[in-house]
Each structure stands twice: as C-alpha cells, then as structure tokens.
Amino acid sequence: MTEPLPTQAHAAVRVKGWCPGALRPMAASDGLVVRVRPHAGRLSGEQAQGLAALALRYARPQLELTNRANLQLRGVHAAQHPALLDGLRALGVLDADSEAEARRNVQVQPLWTDGDPTPALARELSDRLVRGDAPRLPAKFGFAVDTGPHPCLRDAPADVRLERHGDAVLVWADGAVHGRVVPLDEATSAALALARWFLASGAVTQGRGRMADALRHRALPEDWRVVPVPDVAAGTPALGPHAAGQLVGFAFGLVQADTLAALGRRGALRLSPWRCLLLETAGPVPALPDLITAPGDARLRVAACTGAPDCEQAAQAQGSPRALALALAPWAPLLPEGLGLHVSGCPKGCAHPREATTVVTTANGLDLIWRGKADSLPDHRGLDRHALMQLLQQQERPHAAPL
Ligand code: SF4
Numbered sequence: 001m002t003e004p005l006p007t008q009a010h011a012a013v014r015v016k017g018w019c020p021g022a023l024r025p026m027a028a029s030d031g032l033v034v035r036v037r038p039h040a041g042r043l044s045g046e047q048a049q050g051l052a053a054l055a056l057r058y059a060r061p062q063l064e065l066t067n068r069a070n071l072q073l074r075g076v077h078a079a080q081h082p083a084l085l086d087g088l089r090a091l092g093v094l095d096a097d098s099e100a101e102a103r104r105n106v107q108v109q110p111l112w113t114d115g116d117p118t119p120a121l122a123r124e125l126s127d128r129l130v131r132g133d134a135p136r137l138p139a140k141f142g143f144a145v146d147t148g149p150h151p152c153l154r155d156a157p158a159d160v161r162l163e164r165h166g167d168a169v170l171v172w173a174d175g176a177v178h179g180r181v182v183p184l185d186e187a188t189s190a191a192l193a194l195a196r197w198f199l200a201s202g203a204v205t206q207g208r209g210r211m212a213d214a215l216r217h218r219a220l221p222e223d224w225r226v227v228p229v230p231d232v233a234a235g236t237p238a239l240g241p242h243a244a245g246q247l248v249g250f251a252f253g254l255v256q257a258d259t260l261a262a263l264g265r266r267g268a269l270r271l272s273p274w275r276c277l278l279l280e281t282a283g284p285v286p287a288l289p290d291l292i293t294a295p296g297d298a299r300l301r302v303a304a305c306t307g308a309p310d311c312e313q314a315a316q317a318q319g320s321p322r323a324l325a326l327a328l329a330p331w332a333p334l335l336p337e338g339l340g341l342h343v344s345g346c347p348k349g350c351a352h353p354r355e356a357t358t359v360v361t362t363a364n365g366l367d368l369i370w371r372g373k374a375d376s377l378p379d380h381r382g383l384d385r386h387a388l389m390q391l392l393q394q395q396e397r398p399h400a401a402p403l
Pocket of ligand 1: 305306307308311312313314315344345346347348349350351
C-alpha cells in the first residue's frame with residue numbers, strides 16, 4: 001500500500017509502507033533492490049566474499065550500505081532473483097520467509113568487544129521477533145541493541161532502545177526521557193513488553209506508527225518512567241582503530257564488490273548505521289580506491305541518495321545527487337565543524353532522514369535548506385549550481401546541522 005508523504009514545501013511523494021528485503025525486494029527503474037539484513041549486524045569473512053560474488057553475478061558490481069545497517073544489491077533482473085536467493089540462503093543470510101525478514105528489525109551497536117552482551121542480546125531479540133507469539137509491529141518499527149561500552153546508536157532510527165546500565169540493561173522508548181533497568185536475562189522480554197504497550201496504546205494507523213510520534217500524544221505507564229535516560233553526545237564514531245576493530249568508510253556507503261571481497265578475505269565485518277564497516281581483524285587495511293580510512297576525508301561530510309537516473313522519484317533534469325554532492329564535497333572542510341551537507345533527489349530524503357544543510361533537486365532547479373530535512377521549507381528555491389556554490393561559500397549564514 002502507498003500513500004502520499006505530507007511535506008511542507010514540495011509536491012507529495014509516494015512512499016511505501018514497508019521496507020524492502022531480500023525475499024520481498026523493491027522494484028526500481030534499474031531492476032530489483034534486494035536488501036540483506038545480516039544477523040546480529042555481522043558478516044563472516046566467507047559471507048562477505050560470497051555476497052561480493054553474488055553481486056558480481058546477479059546485480060550491479062557495487063553494493064550499498066544503508067542507514068539501517070543493511071547491505072543492498074541493486075539492478076537485479078527479476079528472472080535472476082530466485083538464483084540470487086538460493087545464493088543468499090547458502091550463505092546463511094536469508095530468513096525463512098518474508099514476514100520473518102520484515103520483523104527482524106534490529107540494529108546492533110558495532111563497537112561491542114569480547115565478553116560484551118551485545119551480540120547475544122541481538123540474536124535473542126531477533127529470534128523472539130520471528131516467533132509466532134511476537135508482537136505484530138509496523139514494518140519500520142525497530143529495536144537498537146546499543147549495549148556496547150558506550151551508547152552510539154542514539155542517532156540511528158529505532159523505537160525501542162537497549163543500553164548498558166552497569167551490569168544491567170536500560171530499556172527505553174525512543175522519544176522518552178526515562179526507561180526501566182532490568183537484569184540482562186530480562187532485557188529482551190522488557191523490550192518486547194514495551195513494543196506490546198505501543199501496540200495496545202492504539203498508536204498504529206493503517207499499519208504505520210513510530211514510538212516517538214506515539215509519545216507526543218500519550219504517556220508511558222509509570223513503570224516505564226523510572227530511570228532517567230542519560231545524556232549522550234550524538235555523533236558518528238571516528239574512522240580508524242577502536243577496541244573492537246578498525247572502522248572504515250565509503251563515499252555514500254557504496255562498496256565495490258571487489259573491495260567487499262578483499263575485506264572479507266581479511267576476516268569478519270560488522271555493519272553500522274553510519275555507512276561504515278568495522279573490520280574485526282587487526283592489521284594494515286588494503287589501499288583500495290573506494291575505501292576511506294582518513295577521518296577528515298571530505299567525502300564523509302556529504303550524503304546523497306541514488307536519485308537520477310535510477311530512482312523514478314528524482315528530478316531527472318538535475319542529474320545525479322551523488323555527482324552533485326561530490327562536486328560540493330571540496331567545500332565541506334571549509335564549513336564549520338559539524339556541518340553536514342545532504343543532497344537529495346526529492347523531498348523524501350532517503351539518504352539522510354535527519355537535519356543537515358540540505359539541497360533538494362527539483363524540476364525547477366536546486367532548493368537549499370540551511371538547516372532541515374529534505375521535506376523542510378526551502379530557504380532558497382530554483383538555484384543553479386553556480387548560485388548554490390556561491391551561497392555555500394558565504395561566510396555568514398545560519399548555523400548548519402551535523403551530518
Ligand atoms: S530521496 Fe532519492 S532515492 Fe529516495 S525516493 Fe527521493 S530521489 Fe529516490
């Protein structure tokens with residue numbers, strides 16, 4: 001089912017009420033989009049190499065890291081989809097059916113270390129979400145298992161969050177300022193109880209609903225308002241070495257299949273909502289053209305969606321949002337610290353559903369929003385590239401948003 005997304009400033013955009021998966025792919029003008037949800041956010045080296053081989057055989061030779069920590073193949077011909085599924089099944093990255101795939105909506109903090117409860121909690125929660133007695137949640141409703149050394153998924157989309165609290169777990173609803181602390185072995189039960197409360201509260205309309213929206217109109221029960229949610233500085237962990245491994249980045253989250261295979265030969269990988277990969281194995285990282293290892297790389301400060309010509313929603317006349325974003329990237333280091341620039345092919349804002357300095361391509365030119373999402377009211381409309389670049393170079397402008 002589709003329905004228009006209300007926007008303040010632009011014509012309505014058609015959005016789908018479900019997220020694509022591998023078993024239920026999405027049709028795009030360049031073929032099927034097949035989204036793989038690695039279990040517990042991790043791929044073994046063999047799985048990474050196998051996915052790379054499948055991309056080379058059945059899809060475009062470039063995979064996409066999504067902001068929900070999934071891996072996406074594009075350009076799959078419908079006739080080859082069954083063979084691709086066979087390959088994914090053999091790699092152990094396919095769910096039993098499309099319903100299970102849709103329900104297993106769990107983001108996992110990638111910086112967990114040995115002895116950390118995170119991977120076990122993520123597996124337990126995923127297993128419980130696909131059981132027959134699991135709550136029937138809206139497709140985009142998700143969980144963040146953020147029980148590593150420090151929470152780092154606060155910016156990642158999720159409705160129920162689990163964070164470490166000493167030896168226990170703080171479970172809280174996205175949009176709330178308090179939660180409940182439970183022992184480790186009760187954490188997934190508590191997370192599911194919170195999801196059941198959400199369903200029972202009547203917050204789902206036509207199969208859609210998010211926790212933070214629900215809490216604007218209804219209060220959580222008292223026993224979910226016990227322990228304050230600590231303030232945590234949001235932001236993306238820096239590229240480079242971490243206790244769990246080495247974090248490496250990719251412009252727009254695009255990974256060449258050959259690069260994925262090369263990284264897989266080094267060992268296991270973890271996915272992240274920051275379109276980065278964590279390499280578990282220590283040692284030098286191979287010099288590969290699409291691999292970003294320097295934290296200051298300007299390409300990390302721009303986000304852009306697929307857009308034209310592959311996405312039918314995009315304003316085709318303005319060309320590729322990614323090409324424009326790369327053209328604008330040299331300006332990024334000149335911008336104030338924390339500035340993020342997002343180029344979107346339409347007001348849906350797939351690549352960065354948060355505030356940034358946002359450029360939206362339209363049939364009438366480029367719209368600029370100094371601080372906002374892609375569907376916010378533009379500060380400037382119908383610019384050409386030259387005018388846009390001049391504005392971006394201006395020294396005096398409103399504060400922009402972190403990416
Ligand atoms: S934001 Fe980009 S990828 Fe998403 S629907 Fe619009 S044009 Fe397509």
